[in-house]
Amino acid sequence: xxxxxTGASGMLGQDIVQTFSKAGHDVIATxxxxxxxxxxTSVQNVVSMNKPHAIINTAAYNFVDRIEDPAVxxxxxxxxxxxxxxxxxxxxxxxxxxxxxxxxYVFAGDKPEGYMEDAITDPISKxxxxxxxxxKAVQEAGGTWYILRxxxxxxxxxxxxxxxxxFIRLMLRLAKEQPTLKIINExxxxxxxxxxxxxxxxxxxxxxxxxxxxHLINEGPxxxxxxxxxxxxxxxKITTPFVPVSSDAFPPRHATxxxxxxxxxxxxxxxxxxxEALREFLACEHLI
Numbered sequence: 001x002x003x004x005x006t007g008a009s010g011m012l013g014q015d016i017v018q019t020f021s022k023a024g025h026d027v028i029a030t031x032x033x034x035x036x037x038x039x040x041t042s043v044q045n046v047v048s049m050n051k052p053h054a055i056i057n058t059a060a061y062n063f064v065d066r067i068e069d070p071a072v073x074x075x076x077x078x079x080x081x082x083x084x085x086x087x088x089x090x091x092x093x094x095x096x097x098x099x100x101x102x103x104x105y106v107f108a109g110d111k112p113e114g115y116m117e118d119a120i121t122d123p124i125s126k127x128x129x130x131x132x133x134x135x136k137a138v139q140e141a142g143g144t145w146y147i148l149r150x151x152x153x154x155x156x157x158x159x160x161x162x163x164x165x166x167f168i169r170l171m172l173r174l175a176k177e178q179p180t181l182k183i184i185n186e187x188x189x190x191x192x193x194x195x196x197x198x199x200x201x202x203x204x205x206x207x208x209x210x211x212x213x214x215h216l217i218n219e220g221p222x223x224x225x226x227x228x229x230x231x232x233x234x235x236x237k238i239t240t241p242f243v244p245v246s247s248d249a250f251p252p253r254h255a256t257x258x259x260x261x262x263x264x265x266x267x268x269x270x271x272x273x274x275x276e277a278l279r280e281f282l283a284c285e286h287l288i
Contacts, residue, residue: 001020001025001026001052001053001054001205001206002025002026002027002028002050002051002052002053002054003020003025003026003027003028003052003053003054003055003056003205004028004030004046004047004050004052004054004055004056005017005020005027005028005029005030005055005056005058006030006031006035006037006055006056006057006058006059006083006087007031007057007058007059007060008029008030008031008058009029009031009158009159009160010058010059010060010158010159010160010163011153011155011156011157011158011163011166011194012058012101012150012153012155012194012197012198013029013031013058013059013158014155014156014158014159014194015155015156015194015195015197015198016056016058016198016201017029018198019195019198019199019201019202020056020198020202023202023206028050028052030046031059031160032059034046037057037059037079037082037083037084037086037087038078038079038082038083038086039086040086040089040090043086043087043090044090047090047091047094048094051094052096053096053097054091054096054097054098054099054205055087055090055091055096055097055098055099056099056201057083057084057087057098057099057100057101058101059079059083060079060080060101060131061075061076061079061080061130062103062127062164063076063127063164064105064125064127064253064255064257065253065254065255066254067125067126067127067130067255068125068126068254068255069254073126073130076126076127076130077130077133079130080127080130080131080133080134081130081131081133081134081137082137083134084100084134084137084138085134085137085138085141087100088100088137088138088141088143088145089141091141091143091144091145092141092142092143092144092145093143095143095144096143096144097143097144097145097146097205097211098138098141098143098144098145098146099145099146099148099201099204099205100134100135100138100145100146100147100148101147101148101149101150101197102131102132102134102135102147102148102149102150103127103128103131103149103150103151104149104150104151104152104189104190104258104261104262104263105123105125105127105128105131105257105258105261106121106122106123106128106131106132106135106149107119107121107122107123107128107258107261108122108123108124108258109124109187109257109258109259109260109261110258110259110260111260111261112188112260114222114260114261114262114263114264115215115261115262115263115264116215116264116266117149117212117213117214117215117264117266117267118213121135124256124258125255125256125257126255127255128258135147135213144211145211145212146204146205146209146211146212146214147212147213147214148197148200148201148204148213148214148215148216149213149214149215149216149263150192150197150216150217150263151189151190151191151192151217151261151262151263152167152189152190152191152192152228153166153191153192153193153194153197154166154167154168154191154192154193154194154278154281155193155194155195155281156194156284156285157169167191167225167228167229168232168278168281168282168287169287171183171229171232171233172232172236172238172287175233175238175240175242176240178240179240179241180240180241180242180243181229181240181241181242181243182242182243182245182249182250183225183226183229183242183243183244183245184224184225184226184244184245184246184247184249184250185224185225185226185227185244185245185246186224186225186246186247186257186259187224187225187257187258187259187261188222188223188224188259188260188261188262189222189223189258189261189262189263190217190218190220190222190223190262190263190274191218191223191228191274191278192216192217192218192271192274192277193218193274193277193278193280193281195277195280195281196216196218196271196272196277197216197271200216200268200269200271201216203269204268209268212267213267214265214267214268215263215264215265215266215267215268216265216268216271217263217265217271218271218272218273218274218276218277219265219270219271219272219273219274220273220274220275221262222260222261222262224244226242226244226245229242230242231274231275231278232278232282235275235278235279235282235288236282236287236288237288
């Protein structure tokens with residue numbers, strides 16, 4: 001297959017490019033310099049010129065707190081909703097598959113039992129709102145589409161200036177710099193390795209799986225940031241003391257986070273356990 005990938009220099013985009021290339025597919029890797037997904041004409045021209053068999057959209061604006069600023073919101077909307085709509089409509093017009101990644105932030109986060117794929121979206125932040133609008137636009141575009149919801153990603157750092165420091169790297173750095181760590185014991189989610197997401201995406205397309213919404217998560221119970229940090233420190237054998245605290249222990253953040261937003265995977269083949277993925281990631285990144 002010939003695969004057009006957007007956001008190819010990001011954390012997830014890099015693994016998508018590497019995984020599909022290794023599997024023998026012809027990958028066309030693009031970032032904003034090559035393709036502005038918010039520009040419908042640009043999308044149509046690039047697709048017409050390259051004639052891909054599928055489009056995988058990893059581009060996203062995920063600076064959650066910044067998006068609460070009315071001046072920044074239109075930027076996030078263009079990347080998280082308008083861009084996916086342009087890509088999905090173009091893919092449908094050309095009769096090719098479209099893969100779009102979404103987030104647990106499309107949910108209110110009030111279900112301790114977690115969310116299945118058909119749960120109603122009800123975002124409580126502007127970031128979640130833009131991602132939910134993106135999901136709606138993709139579904140309304142028709143054609144063969146896959147919406148793959150993800151949670152708390154970890155992987156090799158993105159190559160762009162806008163790439164954020166991952167939670168894992170932040171924890172390992174702070175463990176060296178501070179005598180004791182205070183870690184928020186809230187926001188239950190399902191940390192997942194980008195490499196495993198890329199492999200799962202490859203399987204979905206190669207196997208021509210039924211279109212629709214999927215939750216791609218490493219197997220394991222939902223965890224708070226504190227609980228995930230404990231898993232990280234156990235694997236990395238970090239002995240720096242750390243204590244659980246509420247979000248009130250830190251300066252207020254602009255965006256409200258879902259409290260309980262664990263994704264339940266009932267449709268896709270199960271990904272490996274989170275601890276196995278975490279152990280491999282830390283070893284591959286020479287962090288242990």
